[in-house]
Amino acid sequence: MGDVVSWVGRRLQPLRDFLFPPLCFSCNERLRDGEVRVCPLCWGSLSLVSENDDTHKILSGRFALGGAIDGFWSYCYFEHGGVFQKLAHALKYEGVTWCGVEFGRRLAAVLPHDLTIDGIVPVPLHTVRLRERGYNQSEHICRGIHELLHTAIMPSLLRRVKNTVTQTHLTADQRKHNIEAAFTISGDASAIRDRTFLLVDDIITTGSTLQEAAAVLKQAGAAHVYVASAGLAQLEK
Numbered sequence: 102m103g104d105v106v107s108w109v110g111r112r113l114q115p116l117r118d119f120l121f122p123p124l125c126f127s128c129n130e131r132l133r134d135g136e137v138r139v140c141p142l143c144w145g146s147l148s149l150v151s152e153n154d155d156t157h158k159i160l161s162g163r164f165a166l167g168g169a170i171d172g173f174w175s176y177c178y179f180e181h182g183g184v185f186q187k188l189a190h191a192l193k194y195e196g197v198t199w200c201g202v203e204f205g206r207r208l209a210a211v212l213p214h215d216l217t218i219d220g221i222v223p224v225p226l227h228t229v230r231l232r233e234r235g236y237n238q239s240e241h242i243c244r245g246i247h248e249l250l251h252t253a254i255m256p257s258l259l260r261r262v263k264n265t266v267t268q269t270h271l272t273a274d275q276r277k278h279n280i281e282a283a284f285t286i287s288g289d290a291s292a293i294r295d296r297t298f299l300l301v302d303d304i305i306t307t308g309s310t311l312q313e314a315a316a317v318l319k320q321a322g323a324a325h326v327y328v329a330s331a332g333l334a335q336l337e338k
C-alpha cells in the first residue's frame with residue numbers, strides 16, 4: 102500500500118509543483134529545478150566564518166585560556182534580520198528540523214579533513230525544555246554532520262541538570278554564572294576516557310555553555326573536545 106501511495110505521490114509531483122510551485126523558505130522566491138527549500142541567493146547571503154576573523158581569534162583565545170575546548174568551527178555569522186536568524190529561529194522554535202540537518206551538512210564541509218572524532222555530542226536541553234520543544238535542535242545539526250563523518254551521535258552522553266534561564270539578555274558574567282554546574286555525565290563514563298568528541302550547538306554567543314559542557318567531558322577523561330556550531334555571534338573587540 103505504501104508503495105502505491107509513494108508511486109502516486111511521485112506521479113503527482115509535477116502537478117503539485119505546477120499548482121503550488123516550491124518557494125524558498127527564506128525569501129519566498131520560486132525555486133528553480135534542483136533547488137531544495139532555500140534558494141542559492143539566500144544561502145549566498147550568509148557571512149561565512151573564517152579562522153582569520155577577529156571574532157574567531159578572540160573566541161579561540163578564550164577557549165584556550167579555559168582549557169576545555171581544543172578547537173572550534175562555526176559555519177556563519179548571526180546577523181539581525183538575516184537569513185541565518187530566520188532559519189535558526191525556525192529550527193529552534195517552529196519545528197523546522199531540516200534546517201538543522203542542512204546546517205550540519207554545511208558545517209561538516211568546513212571541518213578539517215583530518216579531524217578524527219569518536220562521537221558527536223549535541224549540547225543537551227534540560228528535560229523540561231526538551232518536553233516543551235519536543236526535540237533538541239542541536240541533535241538535528243548533528244545528523245547533518247553524521248551524514249558526512251559517519252561518527253556516532255551520542256545524545257545521552259551529557260545531561261543538563263540545571264534548567265538555566267534563557268541567556269539572550271544576560272551579560273557575559275551572568276551567563277557564566279547561569280550555566281555553572283549545568284551539565285553532568287549521564288552515559289557510560291568508560292566511553293569518554295581517552296576519546297575525542299565534537300560538541301555541537303546551534304549558535305555560539307559567548308561560548309560559556311560550550312566551555313561548561315566541554316569541561317565536564319574533560320573531567321571525565323576525554324582526550325580532546327572540539328566544538329562546532331551553525332551560527333556565531335560577532336564579538337566586540
Ligand SMILES: [Zn+2]
Nearest residue numbers: 125128140143
Ligand atoms: Zn531565497
